[in-house]
Amino acid sequence: MDKIGTFELNNIYQGDSIKLLKKIPDNSVDLIFADPPYNLQLNGDLHRPDQSKVDAVNDKWDKFDSFEDYDNFTKEWLVECRRVLKNTGSFWVIGTYHNIFRVGKVMQDIGFWMLNDVVWVKPNPMPNFKGTRFNNAHETLIWAKKSEQASYTFHYHSLKAMNDDLQMRSDWWIPICQGEERIKVNGQKAHSTQKPAELLYRIILSTSNLNDIVLDPFSGSGTTAAVAKRLGRKYIAFDREEFYVQVGKDRLEKIKPIEKDLLEYRIETKKPKVPFGSLIEKGYVKIGEYLFSKDNKIQAQVQADSTLYYNGIVGSIHKVSASLLNRETNNGWAFWYINRDNALISIDELRYDYEHKYLNDKTNSLFPQNNIINHNENNLMYGTTNR
Numbered sequence: 001m002d003k004i005g006t007f008e009l010n011n012i013y014q015g016d017s018i019k020l021l022k023k024i025p026d027n028s029v030d031l032i033f034a035d036p037p038y039n040l041q042l043n044g045d046l047h048r049p050d051q052s053k054v055d056a057v058n059d060k061w062d063k064f065d066s067f068e069d070y071d072n073f074t075k076e077w078l079v080e081c082r083r084v085l086k087n088t089g090s091f092w093v094i095g096t097y098h099n100i101f102r103v104g105k106v107m108q109d110i111g112f113w114m115l116n117d118v119v120w121v122k123p124n125p126m127p128n129f130k131g132t133r134f135n136n137a138h139e140t141l142i143w144a145k146k147s148e149q150a151s152y153t154f155h156y157h158s159l160k161a162m163n164d165d166l167q168m169r170s171d172w173w174i175p176i177c178q179g180e181e182r183i184k185v186n187g188q189k190a191h192s193t194q195k196p197a198e199l200l201y202r203i204i205l206s207t208s209n210l211n212d213i214v215l216d217p218f219s220g221s222g223t224t225a226a227v228a229k230r231l232g233r234k235y236i237a238f239d240r241e242e243f244y245v246q247v248g249k250d251r252l253e254k255i256k257p258i259e260k261d262l263l264e265y266r267i268e269t270k271k272p273k274v275p276f277g278s279l280i281e282k283g284y285v286k287i288g289e290y291l292f293s294k295d296n297k298i299q300a301q302v303q304a305d306s307t308l309y310y311n312g313i314v315g316s317i318h319k320v321s322a323s324l325l326n327r328e329t330n331n332g333w334a335f336w337y338i339n340r341d342n343a344l345i346s347i348d349e350l351r352y353d354y355e356h357k358y359l360n361d362k363t364n365s366l367f368p369q370n371n372i373i374n375h376n377e378n379n380l381m382y383g384t385t386n387r
């Protein structure tokens, strides 16, 4: 049985997540998805114009005495999450306007490095019953890595394929969780804020690999664990409430992992047709600056005619790298790095950026992508729990 610290993997544990996180070793988790309390500050019940009561988030797990209290709690769990996250890992957190800005500030203060914010647009949001504000039709996700220097997994091409060959955008149109997908216990919603499985599907598929360890410190109905299991990842999740832990465990029992063969990332990654000289012409690479080998031991200077010069060797990015490796040929795109913001990045990244900006990739299409995830019951994320 796989373990992480003293915990057996592939289970949901009851307890305070800050205490439980402290039992997980440093740098041991590949992906964290956190859906913390929102601190909604709801005072009393919310009613529709016909006086019927709105089923709003009014749970005791969402109550904090003050912003300060919430910020302290936020910092404690974020520090632990960052500690357990690998240097190659991804951290995701979701929230609303009530909390996401506070969470984001603490994240930056303690060293996380933001990669994107993603807006989860709800095509079927709950109305603003009082009609006193805009209809709140989205939640915000933050995707971050452990530090500025850290790396991360991103299956860019798979996500592009998922989006009909258009670069996946940062606005995700996904309906709120309802119908068959909504877990019920004795006919009642099991959890007031169950997230749609599609949201986790997209996150886990894009930023982790098969067999990676996925952690959710605020498991609720167990959405993260369920999707992680389905996608052949290992998982561990925490929730303070025994009831939710049981709901999650019951849900997990019904999930069958997808066959490993179907989970491989095999997509052909066609390299952009951008010659090195075009990067110089557009100013991505400056004449006179240096390209570096990955280990930083070799530094070749970029000449005006797009060649590199290193220790008497002159030629294209390919020729010079081949010569250094004592080979007939070599792919210079994979060999050379460039210093940007005090970090070495592959020159390959520059040509992708060039392609997206200048080569009619339609990536800036204003149309929201189709929601292409199949709600078929066979996906087994869903179901009623009768206990």
Ligand SMILES: C[S@@+](CC[C@H](N)C(=O)[O-])C[C@H]1O[C@@H](n2cnc3c(N)ncnc32)[C@H](O)[C@@H]1O
Binding pocket: 015, 016, 017, 018, 035, 036, 037, 038, 061, 191, 193, 194, 195, 196, 217, 218, 219, 220, 221, 222, 223, 224, 238, 239, 240, 241, 244
């Ligand atoms: C917003 S909900 C998560 C919903 C979940 N993403 C889902 O899809 O069902 C937050 C959860 O965090 C749990 N929680 C709140 N404070 C906690 C704490 N200190 N430790 C562990 N769990 C906590 C609550 O019981 C609640 O189930």
